[in-house]
Amino acid sequence: MTSTTPAPPFDPRVLKAPHPVPGAPNNWRRFLSFNTDAKVIGLQYMITALFFLLVGGLLSMIMRGELITPAADLVDPTVYNGLYTMHGTVMLFLFLFPILNGFNNLLIPPMIGAPDMAFPRLNAAAFWMVPVFGVILMASFLVPGGPSGAGWWAYPPQSIQNPLGHFINGQFLWILAVALSGISSIMGAVNFITTIIRMRAPGMGWFRMPIFCWTAVAAQAIQLIGLPVLTAGAVLLLFDLSFGTSFYLPEGGGDPMLYQHFFWFYSHPAVYVMVLPVFGIFSELFPVYARKPLFGYHVVAIASFAITFLSLIVWVHHMFYSGTPQWMRNLFMVTTMLIAVPTGIKVFAWIGTLWGGKLRLTTAMLFSLGGVFNFIFAGITGIMLATVPVDIHVGNTYFVVGHFHTVIFSTITYGVFAGIYHWFPKFTGRMLYEGLGKLHFVLTFIGSQLTFLPMHAAGLMGMPRRVASYDPEFAFANVLASLGAFLLGVATIPFLLNLVSSWVRGEKAPPNPWNAIGLEWLLPSPPPAENFEDDVPTVISGPYGYGLGRPLVEDEERYVAKAASAATGA
Amino acid sequence: MTTTATSGSPRPWAVLLLLAAVLSDLAASFWMAAQSHRWLPVAASAAAGPVDDLFALEVGIGSFIFLGCSGVMLWTLLFNRAPKYDLDNGDPIEGNLKLEIVWTVIPLVIVMLIAWKAIAVSTTLSTLGGKVRVSGGHAAMHGAEAPAAAPMAADATAAANPIDVIGRQWSWEFIYPNGVHSSELHLPEGQRSFLRLSATDVIHGFYVPAFRLKQDLIPGSVIDYSLIPTRAGRYRLRDSMFSGGYFASNQTDVVVEPPEAYEDWLAEALRQPLRPAANAATDLYNQRLARGDRGWATVPPAPPPLVHVSADPEAPHES
Structure with a gap:
């Protein structure tokens, strides 16, 4: 449409939106308020999380600087212990959980055609606990004695030794932060599950729901079942540390093993809380960029719940060498190995989706392909770790560090990056630069292989995890890993540059830049405050109808035209 | 197309x-x-x-x-791959x-x-024997003095007289049935050795990569363990369960030798005077104190055990 008056650069309805819009007044203030709009909360989560990704990454680079030589020469061993503890804690509780909740907030309402979350105030309260416990955790760097140096497992009795005897100490603040994080996540889970169960668009039955929403329910169910256990376990730990109880102390009749059960009952499934939404992201992206329906949609959807169920009965595989009797080792080995079946189903379904497709290698697709490639590797080392006799050798070594970083970084964080590249235009109204994105991918891919592959080798040769110094025979692997880690640090530069400059002055995004199928792509970019408002479409077919010629919703042309006209301001 | x-x-x-x-x-x-x-x-x-x-x-x-x-x-x-500008879909399977x-x-x-x-x-392999919990009071932290759990294998005399393995922050101590105290572990080649694992402060991990074996030492528990070394040599024994400040330094050696040499070593060791074992954690901690105690909080290392034979940190290990 051409007209003499310059068109406003965004949908006028967007101006009413409480979320930031390029060019709109007072953008930044929307972020700093107790805002109940899911899209604002989603961006609040994501920006907070990306900040803590930088914090956690900085900590890891100091660690890799220490480990580039065998001796403990860069920092004191006690400082190293604090660094690795905080690296793990920050990355899990302040980067991954928040960023995935950011995706939940941004994606769930538009994907199911809801105007917002079921409990907007609960949602905002859950978010604002993140900066609160983030500050508590960062403050622990400043208390006498430094932050917790007990690892993110915080196994007693070591975690409650409290050398200086102060009431407020690093470990105290750490437990407080983890407990608050647990409460925040439980609040979030109640909200996400209710929203998906109760607020779907007309016609969207369970088997017309996008896989991302399936995996969100499957993951958040774990939060509801598992987190109360961890949070209770953490509170008992706090009592042992600060109030002289002895739930976990043998001197007082307690047992340190009890804590390990509490901890792993949640903290193993926690990996699935993080990986399931990423499986959802992969399942959304492969059909778009391979231009094919998701292979075996029903089975992929149901496999998410098989993973949820199995994830709750595998935790003892973290305790094979903790004095666990043989029958129990065997039992938990079998349950752990069964997880290979539903995850295998998903991986094969993605490969089936690629087969015979029309692949478009956008940055989002590259990160998805890289993530699945790495995940197959991690799945195989995971089976090795589940095997009791092999785990007895490699457990608590760098083999485990290599394995879980291949999951947490090279799969989950790849998926997060893929999701950001895919949905950034939708929620900011601006396109990202593909060139910088591809540079980010190439550096990340090389960096992560260089960092995490040598760790497997060092672990097989017997290098324990969590050491500040090591025998010289492990030096070569560690030099490679350190160089890789620094490269990963460099890789964030194009990423951040891309995010900031694209948001400020990137090319304007059309409603559906990837030619994707899904309710969120029927909305303008960025979507107005209440998504479809009163005009919620009726869903009439499954979510991945690429090449099937079936419209997703009734009156699809009208929605497409409406979003397009909103974009041009006509 | x-x-x-x-x-x-x-x-x-x-x-x-x-x-x-x-x-x-x-x-x-x-x-x-x-x-x-x-x-x-x-x-x-x-x-x-x-x-x-x-x-x-x-x-x-x-x-x-x-x-x-x-x-x-x-x-x-x-x-x-889709050619550029090809907006077709793939096969709708x-x-x-x-x-x-x-x-x-x-x-x-x-x-x-x-x-x-x-x-x-x-x-x-059946390396893991019984586990006895000793909870409450002083005894819990001095599990080594607790009554032995039931023997686990046919070799009743060896099983009844296991080698005590005690993990501390941050040292290893091995007490032999004949009274020898050592900070390196000597084992006879080709025989099943019986160990009794305990920890006096926090959880430690008994890990010998060359043996492919690992078992945690848990305060308040006494764990029976056994293994069969099959190759003479000197191998690293590492603490595999994070145990605080100087965790990384908490390693020593396992020396596997032919049974006769092992018996000779036991007899010779008993003739040595008891002295504090060489201890890397104590050295590092003293260096830290000398530099003004900078760094984050840690409990001080436990006093090194008094031993007849102290591990030689300079001795080359095979793996």
Whole structure:
């Protein structure tokens, strides 16, 4: 449409939106308020999380600087212990959980055609606990004695030794932060599950729901079942540390093993809380960029719940060498190995989706392909770790560090990056630069292989995890890993540059830049405050109808035209 | 432009290509499985053989799956790319029930076979004996003085007189039935050695990579353990469970020697005077104090144990 008056650069309805819009007044203030709009909360989560990704990454680079030589020469061993503890804690509780909740907030309402979350105030309260416990955790760097140096497992009795005897100490603040994080996540889970169960668009039955929403329910169910256990376990730990109880102390009749059960009952499934939404992201992206329906949609959807169920009965595989009797080792080995079946189903379904497709290698697709490639590797080392006799050798070594970083970084964080590249235009109204994105991918891919592959080798040769110094025979692997880690640090530069400059002055995004199928792509970019408002479409077919010629919703042309006209301001 | 749909009867060249791909995947996987033995330290206990074989089996199966999956992904990357400006869709295949059943059942069978084999290996090794909890009061932290758990094997005399392994922040102490105290572990080659593991402060991990064995020492518990060293030599024993400040320094050596040499060592050791063991954590802690106690909080190291034989930190270890 051409007209003499310059068109406003965004949908006028967007101006009413409480979320930031390029060019709109007072953008930044929307972020700093107790805002109940899911899209604002989603961006609040994501920006907070990306900040803590930088914090956690900085900590890891100091660690890799220490480990580039065998001796403990860069920092004191006690400082190293604090660094690795905080690296793990920050990355899990302040980067991954928040960023995935950011995706939940941004994606769930538009994907199911809801105007917002079921409990907007609960949602905002859950978010604002993140900066609160983030500050508590960062403050622990400043208390006498430094932050917790007990690892993110915080196994007693070591975690409650409290050398200086102060009431407020690093470990105290750490437990407080983890407990608050647990409460925040439980609040979030109640909200996400209710929203998906109760607020779907007309016609969207369970088997017309996008896989991302399936995996969100499957993951958040774990939060509801598992987190109360961890949070209770953490509170008992706090009592042992600060109030002289002895739930976990043998001197007082307690047992340190009890804590390990509490901890792993949640903290193993926690990996699935993080990986399931990423499986959802992969399942959304492969059909778009391979231009094919998701292979075996029903089975992929149901496999998410098989993973949820199995994830709750595998935790003892973290305790094979903790004095666990043989029958129990065997039992938990079998349950752990069964997880290979539903995850295998998903991986094969993605490969089936690629087969015979029309692949478009956008940055989002590259990160998805890289993530699945790495995940197959991690799945195989995971089976090795589940095997009791092999785990007895490699457990608590760098083999485990290599394995879980291949999951947490090279799969989950790849998926997060893929999701950001895919949905950034939708929620900011601006396109990202593909060139910088591809540079980010190439550096990340090389960096992560260089960092995490040598760790497997060092672990097989017997290098324990969590050491500040090591025998010289492990030096070569560690030099490679350190160089890789620094490269990963460099890789964030194009990423951040891309995010900031694209948001400020990137090319304007059309409603559906990837030619994707899904309710969120029927909305303008960025979507107005209440998504479809009163005009919620009726869903009439499954979510991945690429090449099937079936419209997703009734009156699809009208929605497409409406979003397009909103974009041009006509 | 249209795609070439792979439907109808398979073409001979496609079958040949698939066959060649599977065969080369198989060959590469066998090669990887054979290589896997070189990724591990020297094999110095009876456990190493079965564990390494099990690992090699998993490397072989894993390589086959990894190369197979990434090969297919590479194929699609090379031959299923959309040309620029081609906005067509791919083949609208929504699934294939037979294929989905196959890729559910085959992984299930594979992992259950691995689990079955792993249970057989664990049963053969049977390194882990009973565990007795000693909770409450002073005794809990001095588990070594607690009554022994029931002997676990036929070798009743050796089982009744195990070597006490005590983990501390951050030192190892080994007490032999004849009264020898040592900070390095000497074991006779080719015999089952019985150990009694306890920790006096926090959890530690008894880990000898050359033995492929690891067992935590848990305060408040006494754990019976046994193993059979099979190769003479000096190997590292590392603390594998994070134990605080100087965790990384908490390592010593295991010396495996022929039974006669072992008996000689026991007799000779008893003639040595008791003296504090060399201790890396104490040295590091003293250096820290000398530099003004900078760094984050740590409990001070426990006093090094008084031993007849102290480990030599300079002695070269094989793995």
